[in-house]
Amino acid sequence: MTDLASSSPPRAGWNRRLLRWMLYAILGLFALYYLLPLFVMLTTSLKSLEEIRAGSLIALPRDVTFSPWATAWSSACTGIQCEGLRPYFWNSVLIAIPAVALSTMLGAMNGYVIAQWRFRGANLIFSLMLFGCFIPFQVVLLPMARLLGMMGLAGSIPGLIFVHVIYGIGFTTLFFRNYYVTIPADLVKAAKVDGAGFFRIFWSIFLPLSLPIIVVTVIWQFTQIWNDFLFGVSFSEAGTQPVTVALNNIVNSTTGVKEYNVDMAAAIIAALPTLIVYVVAGKYFVRGLTAGSVKG
Amino acid sequence: MAPILDIRNLYKNYGATEVLKDINIAIEPGDFLVLVGPSGCGKSTLLNCIAGLETISGGSLSIDGRDMTHVSPKDRDIAMVFQSYALYPTMSVAKNITFGMKVRGVDKATQARKLGEVAAQLQIEQLLNRKPGQLSGGQRQRVAMGRALVRDPKLFLFDEPLSNLDAKLRVEMRTEIKRLHQSLNASMVYVTHDQIEAMTLATKIVVMKAGIIQQIGTPAEIYNRPTNLFVADFMGSPAMNLIPARATREGAATRLEIARNSGPPLVLMDQTAPELPDQIILGLRPEDIAEAGFRSGSGVQEAECLVDMVEPAGADTFVVTSLGGKEVTARLHAETSARARQHLSLAFDISKASYFAPESGQRLN
Ligand SMILES: Nc1ncnc2c1ncn2[C@@H]1O[C@H](COP(=O)(O)OP(=O)(O)O)[C@@H](O)[C@H]1O
Numbered sequence: 001m002t003d004l005a006s007s008s009p010p011r012a013g014w015n016r017r018l019l020r021w022m023l024y025a026i027l028g029l030f031a032l033y034y035l036l037p038l039f040v041m042l043t044t045s046l047k048s049l050e051e052i053r054a055g056s057l058i059a060l061p062r063d064v065t066f067s068p069w070a071t072a073w074s075s076a077c078t079g080i081q082c083e084g085l086r087p088y089f090w091n092s093v094l095i096a097i098p099a100v101a102l103s104t105m106l107g108a109m110n111g112y113v114i115a116q117w118r119f120r121g122a123n124l125i126f127s128l129m130l131f132g133c134f135i136p137f138q139v140v141l142l143p144m145a146r147l148l149g150m151m152g153l154a155g156s157i158p159g160l161i162f163v164h165v166i167y168g169i170g171f172t173t174l175f176f177r178n179y180y181v182t183i184p185a186d187l188v189k190a191a192k193v194d195g196a197g198f199f200r201i202f203w204s205i206f207l208p209l210s211l212p213i214i215v216v217t218v219i220w221q222f223t224q225i226w227n228d229f230l231f232g233v234s235f236s237e238a239g240t241q242p243v244t245v246a247l248n249n250i251v252n253s254t255t256g257v258k259e260y261n262v263d264m265a266a267a268i269i270a271a272l273p274t275l276i277v278y279v280v281a282g283k284y285f286v287r288g289l290t291a292g293s294v295k296g
Numbered sequence: 297m298a299p300i301l302d303i304r305n306l307y308k309n310y311g312a313t314e315v316l317k318d319i320n321i322a323i324e325p326g327d328f329l330v331l332v333g334p335s336g337c338g339k340s341t342l343l344n345c346i347a348g349l350e351t352i353s354g355g356s357l358s359i360d361g362r363d364m365t366h367v368s369p370k371d372r373d374i375a376m377v378f379q380s381y382a383l384y385p386t387m388s389v390a391k392n393i394t395f396g397m398k399v400r401g402v403d404k405a406t407q408a409r410k411l412g413e414v415a416a417q418l419q420i421e422q423l424l425n426r427k428p429g430q431l432s433g434g435q436r437q438r439v440a441m442g443r444a445l446v447r448d449p450k451l452f453l454f455d456e457p458l459s460n461l462d463a464k465l466r467v468e469m470r471t472e473i474k475r476l477h478q479s480l481n482a483s484m485v486y487v488t489h490d491q492i493e494a495m496t497l498a499t500k501i502v503v504m505k506a507g508i509i510q511q512i513g514t515p516a517e518i519y520n521r522p523t524n525l526f527v528a529d530f531m532g533s534p535a536m537n538l539i540p541a542r543a544t545r546e547g548a549a550t551r552l553e554i555a556r557n558s559g560p561p562l563v564l565m566d567q568t569a570p571e572l573p574d575q576i577i578l579g580l581r582p583e584d585i586a587e588a589g590f591r592s593g594s595g596v597q598e599a600e601c602l603v604d605m606v607e608p609a610g611a612d613t614f615v616v617t618s619l620g621g622k623e624v625t626a627r628l629h630a631e632t633s634a635r636a637r638q639h640l641s642l643a644f645d646i647s648k649a650s651y652f653a654p655e656s657g658q659r660l661n
């Protein structure tokens with residue numbers, strides 16, 4: 001890039017630089033556009049209510065206060081209870097972690113079988129799973145409620161885990177299957193000749209190769225499950241609601257004045273885990289999505 | 297001795313397509329069998345059937361007298377080297393080689409001892425801690441060999457193990473595989489589409505085309521007495537000259553008349569040929585056509601030919617002329633005085649001739 005620029009005549013160099021700056025300007029503008037709401041949320045959550053009423057929306061806080069955060073975390077009212085987000089946050093953790101782990105593991109197994117053990121009907125099953133990815137959730141709410149009721153899981157956290165695992169399998173299978181089809185079939189043959197069986201080959205050869213796609217799947221599933229509202233609101237009861245439902249209740253509870261700063265703090269708290277996951281593992285996400293075949 | 301591998305009337309179909317048809321092969325302990333044929337003729341499929349990685353659709357297959365129809369690959373006492381090497385990417389070289397023993401529950405001490413032996417044999421001791429991704433093509437090839445050798449199996453299976461190497465390395469590894477075969481006295485089945493590899497390595501060659509065995513024999517038999525036009529054309533480089541000719545009987549001898557673009561036809565006499573049909577294909581290897589005066593024997597006859605092209609190739613010089621409407625290549629010594637577009641007297645050794653029927657392609661003598 002720099003070589004090209006320095007070896008071309010000065011005029012072309014200037015054009016190139018101009019183009020580059022325009023690109024930066026446009027990208028910067030878009031970044032600003034997306035970051036502005038976050039900025040407003042953050043500043044608002046650090047202001048007192050008086051300051052919010054007095055000042056402008058995008059002004060920086062004059063007196064930084066963390067009390068809205070404390071309120072949002074432990075004492076905001078979600079209806080008749082006033083315990084803040086905390087219990088619901090933990091509900092979400094208890095739902096998301098097992099559901100992500102289970103759906104990822106099942107997806108890996110399914111993908112491995114469909115990609116490398118080409119049994120009769122494998123393509124049909126894969127097509128059905130793909131179809132499952134595109135069924136609108138609203139369609140299944142009632143049947144799923146019946147099913148959970150019959151299983152004795154209605155309104156419980158295991159019930160929500162079950163729902164998320166089932167609805168995750170389509171996508172996780174797709175991810176792993178597409179990753180595993182790029183692995184040469186000779187690898188399985190060699191392992192078979194070496195005496196390894198179905199699970200041994202999966203465990204010793206495929207799983208160690210899978211880190212990039214595991215990261216992709218975990219991020220995807222975690223984001224889906226953590227941010228889910230529809231299943232959360234449909235299949236939970238008073239003590240088992242996830243954080244998204246609680247956030248909605250805090251924002252919509254209409255007792256007294258509207259506490260914008262608490263709402264903002266609560267929203268950030270609810271969004272924080274997915275943000276952190278992206279910041280920590282985001283570069284693996286991109287890398288995993290573009291990871292190519294494995295050369296023996 | 298009982299055959300180590302005995303294949304009888306084997307068929308393999310994928311759905312409606314027959315990939316292997318009526319395969320019959322038997323090899324003795326210590327044999328080096330090479331399956332050779334053009335790409336897509338079913339060599340890998342046959343090897344996979346032997347390994348148990350593909351089921352067979354008909355016939356039987358036994359290894360060391362034991363029927364293998366319902367035996368899984370791991371219980372066939374075989375080892376296999378793949379064209380892609382198929383090394384386990386996340387395991388070190390040492391782990392790659394010992395994986396099979398680990399799976400089978402061989403104790404650690406034995407694993408280490410065998411690993412040491414094989415690493416020394418293949419001179420890969422300094423690579424044991426590397427991952428396959430950090431190895432060159434030739435090194436990966438050695439590791440793949442090591443993984444097979446460490447098994448000490450009844451039967452080694454190779455699927456084009458050298459085809460991903462560059463030319464020089466390929467020749468080196470070819471020699472090494474041959475040496476291994478001799479020192480281990482192991483039984484091997486080796487797949488290649490490279491007829492030179494087949495000739496140099498095999499004690500027995502199977503030539504295949506479109507899922508059908510064309511000929512089985514020693515390299516010399518295949519080379520000197522190809523059973524049909526396909527084998528004649530496929531084996532040998534440059535290929536055997538296949539020249540259309542008219543055969544007529546003159547007493548005990550056969551008179552072969554070969555048309556030429558200009559001038560009178562070339563006439564060769566064969567004193568020992570059997571009864572031939574009127575139209576035949578005469579097969580002569582390039583080395584059976586020499587410069588006049590450099591070849592003697594009862595069947596040698598000389599004739600003037602117009603040289604179209606001269607191709608020096610180091611040790612030999614190839615001279616191309618035209619006979620019976622076909623390009624005909626002669627293998628001459630390096631110091632030949634042959635010049636393009638000049639006449640040259642060539643010596644045809646008709647005692648080495650193969651005769652084929654033009655329609656069926658079958659050998660006639
Ligand atoms: N799984 C399969 N399904 C259908 N056809 C196959 C399959 N595997 C191989 N074939 C066909 O069988 C023929 C022989 O293949 P192969 O044994 O790989 O040839 P070779 O190793 O001699 O190049 C080819 O025509 C190929 O298309």
Ligand SMILES: [Mg+2]
Nearest residue numbers: 339340341456
């Ligand atoms: Mg092949």
